Amino acid sequence: xxxxxxxxxxxxxxxxxxxxxxxxxxxxxxxxxxxxxxxxxxxxxxxxxxxxxxxxxxxxxxxxxxxxxxxxxxxxxxxxxxxxxxxxxxxxxxxxxxxxxxxxxxxxxxxxxxxxxxxxxxxxxxxxxxxxxxxxxxxxxxxxxxxxxxxxxxxxxxxxxxxxxxxxxxxxxxxxxxxxxxxxxxxxxxxxxxxxxxxxxxxxxxxxxxxxxxxxxxxxxxxxxxxxxxxxxx
Amino acid sequence: xxxxxxxxxxxxxxxxxxxxxxxxxxxxxxxxxxxxxxxxxxxxxxxxxxxxxxxxxxxxxxxxxxxxxxxxxxxxxxxxxxxxxxxxxxxxxxxxxxxxxxxxxxxxxxxxxxxxxxxxxxxxxxxxxxxxxxxxxxxxxxxxxxxxxxxxxxxxxxxxxxxxxxxxxxxxxxxxxxxxxxxxxxxxxxxxxxxxxxxxxxxxxxxxxxxxxxxxxxxxxxxxxxxxxxxxxxxxxx
Amino acid sequence: xxxxxxxxxxxxxxxxxxxxxxxxxxxxxxxxxxxxxxxxxxxxxxxxxxxxxxxxxxxxxxxxxxxxxxxxxxxxxxxxxxxxxxxxxxxxxxxxxxxxxxxxxxxxxxxxxxxxxxxxxxxxxxxxxxxxxxxxxxxxxxxxxxxxxxxxxxxxxxxxxxxxxxxxxxxxxxxxxxxxxxxxxxxxxxxxxxxxxxxxxxxxxxxxxxxxxxxxxxxxxxxxxxxxxxxxxxxxxxxxxxxxxxxxxxxxxxxxxxxxxxxxx
Ligand SMILES: Nc1ncnc2c1ncn2[C@@H]1O[C@H](COP(=O)(O)OP(=O)(O)O)[C@@H](O)[C@H]1O
Ligand SMILES: [Mg+2]
Numbered sequence: 001x002x003x004x005x006x007x008x009x010x011x012x013x014x015x016x017x018x019x020x021x022x023x024x025x026x027x028x029x030x031x032x033x034x035x036x037x038x039x040x041x042x043x044x045x046x047x048x049x050x051x052x053x054x055x056x057x058x059x060x061x062x063x064x065x066x067x068x069x070x071x072x073x074x075x076x077x078x079x080x081x082x083x084x085x086x087x088x089x090x091x092x093x094x095x096x097x098x099x100x101x102x103x104x105x106x107x108x109x110x111x112x113x114x115x116x117x118x119x120x121x122x123x124x125x126x127x128x129x130x131x132x133x134x135x136x137x138x139x140x141x142x143x144x145x146x147x148x149x150x151x152x153x154x155x156x157x158x159x160x161x162x163x164x165x166x167x168x169x170x171x172x173x174x175x176x177x178x179x180x181x182x183x184x185x186x187x188x189x190x191x192x193x194x195x196x197x198x199x200x201x202x203x204x205x206x207x208x209x210x211x212x213x214x215x216x217x218x219x220x221x222x223x224x225x226x227x228x229x230x231x232x233x234x
Numbered sequence: 235x236x237x238x239x240x241x242x243x244x245x246x247x248x249x250x251x252x253x254x255x256x257x258x259x260x261x262x263x264x265x266x267x268x269x270x271x272x273x274x275x276x277x278x279x280x281x282x283x284x285x286x287x288x289x290x291x292x293x294x295x296x297x298x299x300x301x302x303x304x305x306x307x308x309x310x311x312x313x314x315x316x317x318x319x320x321x322x323x324x325x326x327x328x329x330x331x332x333x334x335x336x337x338x339x340x341x342x343x344x345x346x347x348x349x350x351x352x353x354x355x356x357x358x359x360x361x362x363x364x365x366x367x368x369x370x371x372x373x374x375x376x377x378x379x380x381x382x383x384x385x386x387x388x389x390x391x392x393x394x395x396x397x398x399x400x401x402x403x404x405x406x407x408x409x410x411x412x413x414x415x416x417x418x419x420x421x422x423x424x425x426x427x428x429x430x431x432x433x434x435x436x437x438x439x440x441x442x443x444x445x446x447x448x449x450x451x452x453x454x455x456x457x458x459x460x461x462x463x464x465x466x467x468x469x470x471x472x
Numbered sequence: 473x474x475x476x477x478x479x480x481x482x483x484x485x486x487x488x489x490x491x492x493x494x495x496x497x498x499x500x501x502x503x504x505x506x507x508x509x510x511x512x513x514x515x516x517x518x519x520x521x522x523x524x525x526x527x528x529x530x531x532x533x534x535x536x537x538x539x540x541x542x543x544x545x546x547x548x549x550x551x552x553x554x555x556x557x558x559x560x561x562x563x564x565x566x567x568x569x570x571x572x573x574x575x576x577x578x579x580x581x582x583x584x585x586x587x588x589x590x591x592x593x594x595x596x597x598x599x600x601x602x603x604x605x606x607x608x609x610x611x612x613x614x615x616x617x618x619x620x621x622x623x624x625x626x627x628x629x630x631x632x633x634x635x636x637x638x639x640x641x642x643x644x645x646x647x648x649x650x651x652x653x654x655x656x657x658x659x660x661x662x663x664x665x666x667x668x669x670x671x672x673x674x675x676x677x678x679x680x681x682x683x684x685x686x687x688x689x690x691x692x693x694x695x696x697x698x699x700x701x702x703x704x705x706x707x708x709x710x711x712x713x714x715x716x717x718x719x720x721x722x723x724x725x726x727x728x729x730x731x732x733x734x735x736x737x
Contacts, residue, residue, distance in 0.1 A: 087539035087696060095698070097540050098494060098525065126322075133319035135290050137332055138308040151322045179525040181494070194526070197643030198503055199650075199668035 007205025011213075014206055022207075026214060029187040032100050032174070033167040036107035040167075041160055044112045048119025049145045049152075052127050063120065069113035074106075078173030081106045085177065098179040103187070106173040111163035118159030126152045157226055161219055168215055188214070240301055241266045241387075241418065242287065247296035249282055249442075257282045257442040259296065264420070266301070268434035269413050271450070272422040275470050279442040280422035281316060284389050287420065288313050302386075312380035316391040316422075318372045320364040325356055328364045328375055332383045346382055353408065354378040370401030377405060381412055388412065390421040394428060406432060426466065430454055438462050440470070493703035494541040496525045496532035498612055499641040501545060501686065504570070504661025504730055506723055513719065518706050528641065530610035536560055536689065539696030543704050547686045548612035561689035567711050568720050568731045569685045572616060574676040575646075575663055576602070576655035584655070590679040591623045598626050601634040603654035607645050608637030616684065617657045623681075646672075659684055664725035685734075712737055 014022045051063060083089050085097040085105075096102045126148055134144050149156065171189035178185035180194060188211045195204035240263045248258035257279040264270060272280045285291035286298060289308060300307050312332075321328050329347045351357045354374040359367065364375060373393050380388055390409070394402040409432065413419050423429060429436060433450035438461075445459045457463045464470050501507060502524065511522055525535060529546045536544045537560050545567070546552060552564045574584060574593055582602045587593035597604055606628070607614035621628050628635060638648050642662040649656040650670040658666075663674065688711055690704040710716060712735040720733040 087698065088537075092539075098523070130319060130321070132290070132313075132315050133321075136288065136308075136311075136313040136315075137335060139335060143335055147321075179494075179523075181523040181525060183521075184523050196647070197499065197641045199643050199647055199666045201668060 003201045004205065006202035007209060010202045010206030011209035014210065022210065024183065025186050025188055025191050026210060028100065028185075029168055029189070029211070029214070030218075032103050032187060033107060033164060036104045036111060036167050037160060037164045039104065040108045040112040040115055040163055043108075044115035044163075045119050045149055045156060046145050048116040049123045049148050050141070051116070051120045052123035053141070053144055053148070063117075066113050066117045066120070070117050072110060072113065073172070074110050074170050075172035075176070077109050078106055078176035081109065081173065081177045097177065098181060098185055100178070100185060102177040103174040103185060106177045107167045107170060110170060110173060111167050114166060115159050115163040118162060119156055122152055122155035122159065123148050126155075154226065157222065161222065164218065165215055168218075169211065240264070242301065243299045244286075245297045245299070247286060247298060248294045249279075249286060249291060250294040255442060257286065258294075260444050261296075262437065262444055262447055265435070267418060269409070269419040269421065269432050270435050270437060271429045271433035272420065272437045272439060273424070273426075273429055273465075274422075274439035275424055275465065278424075278439040280424075280439055281391055282442075283437075283439060284313070284391055284420065284422055288389055310386040311389065312383050312385035312387075313389040314373070314376045314380050314391065314393055316395070318376035320367070320372055320375070322365060323363070324361050325351065325364050325367070325375055326360040329379055329382055332379060336383075350378040350382050353381075355404065370397045370404075373397060373401070373405060374408075377408060381408075381417070385417060387418045387420065390419065392423055393421070394423070394425065402428070426454075438465070440465070491519060491700070491703055491706075492521045492523060493543070493700045493707065494523045494525060495707070496527055496535045496541040496544045496546075498529050498532060498546055499526055499643065500547070500611075500613060500659040500662045502526040503642055503665055504659070505665050505725060506661065506720070506731060509723060510716070510719060513715070514707070514710055517715065518710055520703055520706050520710075522707060528607075528609045528611040529615070536691050539691060539699065541691065542699045543688060543690045543707065545686060545688050546612060547684050548615050549685060549687070551612075551615065552687055552689060555689060559695060560692055562692050564687040564689045565708060565712065565735065566685055566687045567716075567735050568733045569683050570731045571660055571677065572613070572657055572682040572684055573660050573663060573674050574655060574657055575649070575672050576675050577653040577671050578673045580673075580675055582655070584676045587676060590620055590676065590681050593676045594620055595624045595626070597655050598624065598631070601632060603634050603652050604636065605645050605649040605652065605654045605656040606635065606637040607642065608639040609641070611642075612684070613642060613657060613659060616682075620657070620681070660728075661725065661730040664728060664730060686731075711735070 051059065081102065082097065084091050085094070085102050086092055087097070130148065134147065139147070169189060171193055174187065175190050175193060178187070178190065180186050180190040188207055192204045192207045192211070195207065243263045245261050246259045247261070249256050260283070272283055274280050282291055286293055288311060289298070302310070321331060326347055329350055330343050333343045333346060351360050354377060356371060356375060356378070359371070364372070367375060377393065393405055397405070406428070409419060421432070429450070433454070435448060436446070436450050436453040437444055438446040438453060440461050445461045446453050446457060453462065454466070457466055461470070497507065507524060511524070515521055525541060527535065529548045529551065532544045532546050533551060533555055535541045536555065555561055556564055574590070576584065582596040582600050584593035584596050587596055606617055618628065636648065636652065636654065638645050640648070642658060643666065645656060646658060646662065646666050647668055648654070650668050650672050653671055688708055690708065691699045693699050693701050717733040720731045721729070723729070723731055
């Protein structure tokens with residue numbers, strides 16, 4: 001119990017004193033997870049929507065695979081990305097290992113199935129509603145997907161935020177591919193793991209509270225933005 | 235389109251769902267002008283029939299042959315569904331949607347949206363969410379969104395079911411004016427009064443079969459088949 | 473607000489010009505706190521930004537083999553010699569040593585405090601089956617522990633539930649030992665820096681068998697042409713310099729010296 005209190009105090013101390021390292025790793029956490037989110041959404045939103053509107057032979061199999069990939073252990077993703085990006089691996093020449101780019105790649109792989117699956121679920125309902133009209137208006141697949149994504153954006157936002165939450169709280173994969181290098185690839189979660197390892201629970205917990213606060217802040221910010229954009233619910 | 239020339243020809247069209255025949259076999263021709271009422275009680279197959287014509291219901295056998303080129307069939311047709319589909323957008327965006335799909339200029343879209351909002355009496359509500367409209371307003375919006383594409387052929391599936399007298403008359407006025415400016419209308423209803431007010435010709439459906447087809451005054455005043463007689467007398471309710 | 477902007481700006485401005493190299497080091501080295509002292513001085517003296525990858529010895533060796541780092545600084549002599557033999561590094565250069573200690577519950581049920589040798593201490597623990605935490609992660613510390621068990625002629629594979637191989641880093645293992653009130657073998661620096669000591673105490677130290685030699689191994693550029701040879705040499709000459717000697721020998725935790733510089737010049 002004492003330790004939790006010490007953690008809260010530590011979190012406030014870090015924030016109030018504008019701790020330079022804290023800002024650096026917090027900013028990097030945001031930068032990595034936001035980039036991963038944007039890239040994952042570029043793939044996952046159209047793909048999930050396409051799955052909802054398209055009937056094809058391996059559709060059920062694809063959806064089942066997607067749902068299984070949602071539970072992919074991050075450490076395994078990290079290991080595979082490490083082996084691919086390692087100097088001795090197929091993409092070693094790119095020199096991407098132990099850079100924020102490598103961390104973004106790993107997170108994209110981790111959250112894309114999650115966002116695609118949530119997108120698929122949300123879009124199925126909307127497609128049932130829009131189906132007749134969009135077919136009647138002779139829309140192309142592209143137009144259908146764009147219409148559904150635009151009109152379903154509230155539900156998709158929830159999916160995207162779930163993806164962001166998973167990305168920013170993830171430690172196993174980015175530890176392996178990022179290496180937790182101070183001033184280069186250290187982010188909130190890897191710093192927490194490091195401080196826990198040193199037995200400095202107060203600092204670790206303080207960072208943990210900063211992480212939670214950050215996740216809440218991003219959620220509130222995005223929800224507020226989407227609320228002011230248009231009043232009322234559909 | 236010249237009156238008297240066949241617009242579309244159906245030959246032995248059947249629609250089966252789960253090995254049950256829900257429409258057909260239907261063989262008939264529709265002429266190039268006028269306002270056709272597809273008349274029949276609930277469950278007769280009116281919706282299925284309209285969707286087959288529009289090409290959004292798969293047929294199990296038979297053929298549907300339009301007189302125009304295959305490619306332009308769907309592009310020149312609009313369809314107002316029995317339960318109108320409202321995009322989760324404002325009234326303005328709902329009206330603009332079909333024109334946006336065609337990639338038209340914003341200024342031209344605006345102009346048409348204003349015109350049609352006025353026609354359907356929703357100018358005041360242009361910026362309200364379409365899903366919040368009343369049943370009658372939704373039907374009018376769906377009609378405006380169908381007409382904004384300037385269709386050659388307009389399908390309507392019971393557009394006035396559940397509407398009060400005033401909304402019904404407003405919609406009928408819009409339909410008659412569209413019809414007189416050259417839009418071919420094919421409309422399903424189970425409302426005899428509406429049929430009398432609007433129809434130039436009638437297709438009478440019962441249990442998935444066409445029992446009578448011909449000019450409105452013939453069928454509505456002196457039906458030939460016993461089924462049509464019974465329906466006109468109000469004996470077939472469901 | 474101005475301060476905040478200044479921080480954000482400086483984040484992107486710093487260290488853009490410095491030469492960089494990646495060095496894989498063991499968790500115990502980093503946990504000692506010595507790296508926090510040395511790295512800024514290295515940057516100042518040589519302009520070299522050393523990026524540390526803090527991993528277990530096993531993973532450090534793997535990173536070196538794959539060419540993912542420019543050099544490694546580890547403490548597992550036998551494994552290092554194999555590494556050099558296999559041509560991953562041209563040589564190993566000894567830099568400094570610290571020592572291992574055995575910590576355990578203050579009550580010391582196995583009475584290892586009065587043991588003569590490290591082997592004797594471990595034997596006493598095994599006899600009464602007192603809880604013991606093992607790193608179990610193929611790290612240098614773990615290898616040292618296994619080596620000591622071999623000398624006791626006991627086989628850890630046959631131990632019962634009192635022997636907990638946690639498969640984790642030094643800090644995490646110490647956390648476990650602290651929670652269980654268990655004995656554990658740890659390097660002195662990690663122990664001194666460890667903040668969650670709880671009921672644990674240092675119970676056995678000083679046997680020469682517990683000395684822990686750190687060595688620097690630059691990755692062979694013939695095998696991995698992309699490694700930064702210039703930086704490798706720069707770091708090696710700094711680590712073996714007079715200045716490094718002063719800093720390393722002078723480094724204390726809680727008033728205790730933890731490293732002894734012993735590089736040949
Ligand atoms: N997908 C379907 N599967 C099975 N039966 C259907 C399906 N669609 C419609 N039907 C049945 O076909 C018949 C005709 O339906 P419908 O064309 O909607 O009639 P109407 O529009 O005249 O009320 C009804 O008995 C209905 O239950
Ligand atoms: Mg119907």
